[in-house]
Amino acid sequence: MLDYAIFAITFVVFLIATGLYLYPGPNKITTIPGLEPSDPKDGNLGDIGRAGSLHEFLLKLHAEYGDIASFWWGQQLVVSLGAPELWKQHERIFDRPPLLFKGFEPLIGAKSIQYANGLDGRTRRKLYDPSFGHNAMKYYYSIFQELGQEMAQKWESMEGDQHIPLRAHTIDLTMKAITRCSFGDTFKDEECLQFSRNYDICWDDINERTKGNYPVEGSPREKKFQEALGRLHTTIGRVAKYRRENPPPPQEQLFIDLLIEGDLPEEQVLCDAMTYMVGGFHTSGNLLTWALYFIATHKEVEEKLYQELIDVLGKKEDVTPDNISQLVYLRQVLDETLRCAVVGPWGARYMDLDIEIGGHIVPAKTPVIHAFGVVLQDERIWPEPNKFDPERFDAESSKGRHKLAFQPFGFAGGRKCPGYKFSYAETSVFLSILCRQFKLHLVDGQVVTWHGIIMITRPVDEIWITVTKRD
Numbered sequence: 001m002l003d004y005a006i007f008a009i010t011f012v013v014f015l016i017a018t019g020l021y022l023y024p025g026p027n028k029i030t031t032i033p034g035l036e037p038s039d040p041k042d043g044n045l046g047d048i049g050r051a052g053s054l055h056e057f058l059l060k061l062h063a064e065y066g067d068i069a070s071f072w073w074g075q076q077l078v079v080s081l082g083a084p085e086l087w088k089q090h091e092r093i094f095d096r097p098p099l100l101f102k103g104f105e106p107l108i109g110a111k112s113i114q115y116a117n118g119l120d121g122r123t124r125r126k127l128y129d130p131s132f133g134h135n136a137m138k139y140y141y142s143i144f145q146e147l148g149q150e151m152a153q154k155w156e157s158m159e160g161d162q163h164i165p166l167r168a169h170t171i172d173l174t175m176k177a178i179t180r181c182s183f184g185d186t187f188k189d190e191e192c193l194q195f196s197r198n199y200d201i202c203w204d205d206i207n208e209r210t211k212g213n214y215p216v217e218g219s220p221r222e223k224k225f226q227e228a229l230g231r232l233h234t235t236i237g238r239v240a241k242y243r244r245e246n247p248p249p250p251q252e253q254l255f256i257d258l259l260i261e262g263d264l265p266e267e268q269v270l271c272d273a274m275t276y277m278v279g280g281f282h283t284s285g286n287l288l289t290w291a292l293y294f295i296a297t298h299k300e301v302e303e304k305l306y307q308e309l310i311d312v313l314g315k316k317e318d319v320t321p322d323n324i325s326q327l328v329y330l331r332q333v334l335d336e337t338l339r340c341a342v343v344g345p346w347g348a349r350y351m352d353l354d355i356e357i358g359g360h361i362v363p364a365k366t367p368v369i370h371a372f373g374v375v376l377q378d379e380r381i382w383p384e385p386n387k388f389d390p391e392r393f394d395a396e397s398s399k400g401r402h403k404l405a406f407q408p409f410g411f412a413g414g415r416k417c418p419g420y421k422f423s424y425a426e427t428s429v430f431l432s433i434l435c436r437q438f439k440l441h442l443v444d445g446q447v448v449t450w451h452g453i454i455m456i457t458r459p460v461d462e463i464w465i466t467v468t469k470r471d
Helices: 002-022 045-051 054-065 084-090 098-108 118-132 141-156 166-183 189-210 220-245 255-261 266-297 299-313 328-341 372-376 420-437
Strands: 068-073 076-081 347-349 355-357 360-362 368-370 438-442 450-453 456-459 464-469
Touching (some): 076 084, 118 255, 166 189, 166 255, 166 266, 166 420, 189 220, 220 255, 220 266, 255 266, 266 456, 266 464, 299 420, 420 438
Antiparallel strands (some): 068 076, 355 360, 450 456
């Protein structure tokens, strides 16, 4: 009888073990530490929502589980890397996991380059990149200068006690810049304003969807979104039609001209135009917002920056491709803004094969997040990470820092943000104009906080400033 009992128990244990091997639970797919699904269908999406954003969720995830951690995006395992040493193994990986960027699709479209991998994605990047490359950039500086001076004149009329809505102004400014430089002079100010209003309708709706609040098909909300999106597409289509009928000389070709020259399907033209426009002004607009905020709240930074601008440019000289490299401290201010405000908090890649990272096997096709924001706030790399200190980026302080420790525009597979040079150039020009003409003051009584909405970190509420004109 005892022998039978021992046999029965052994047989049951064998069956359980076999079942676990053949039908592993979520935690058996990988040895990477991390969260179990909170919900059998939604995985940890609810946890992300409760954290406030994916960036805030990743901060907590890596604080608990270390530099490599896992969680569940619905029923899909996702791995997050929160250390530059781990990113090194992803330096050459091009493909993005479409699942993690699916939330953008109603706005930018299924044919967007955001979802293009392999040969298709590489071909498109090769076609589009020249419009934001070194040779093209030199033609944009005069546009930046013109728009920056318009903003300075507007601020001069508001000098004194009049409150200026900082983010509204910077978003408007950078939207004008990206539309003028990508679509040409046919994109007039009034049309830009209407475009911005329609875009805000769409973006606010996309943000609600990221919280799990989806519109009901046929509802007034869905109708409002589709009508605004249709107006955006109509505007882009009109500009594309005009540029087809009035082609510029080769040296004056813009992004829209490269789309046309590529003889692409109309849907792809609309999708990629929307994609580049969204990336073009969202990142730069929030970078400029945060930079001006930090300058307004750090008077020693403001005065040091002003002195460099006067030393290099005098009171009236423009920033150009030839002298921008001399504005060393200005670049440090922008880099510290990108770091401290975590303007772009994450990116992602995936592979068709298993890969070993950090001593663990990441299964094929598993989305792998590059947690830029986690690294940019890692006190092991950046002592006192919440302190705004542009001196972190001087030559001496940068020695010995891992080359991937500061990657606010991404790095992997030749798929770095195509507009990073554009962003640095336009914000440099705008700051050089505004900071030479005005002293900035934060309106008293504000509590400025940030929120990692989708892929951009922005202020929760408007930031209000006043300005006084310098002598």
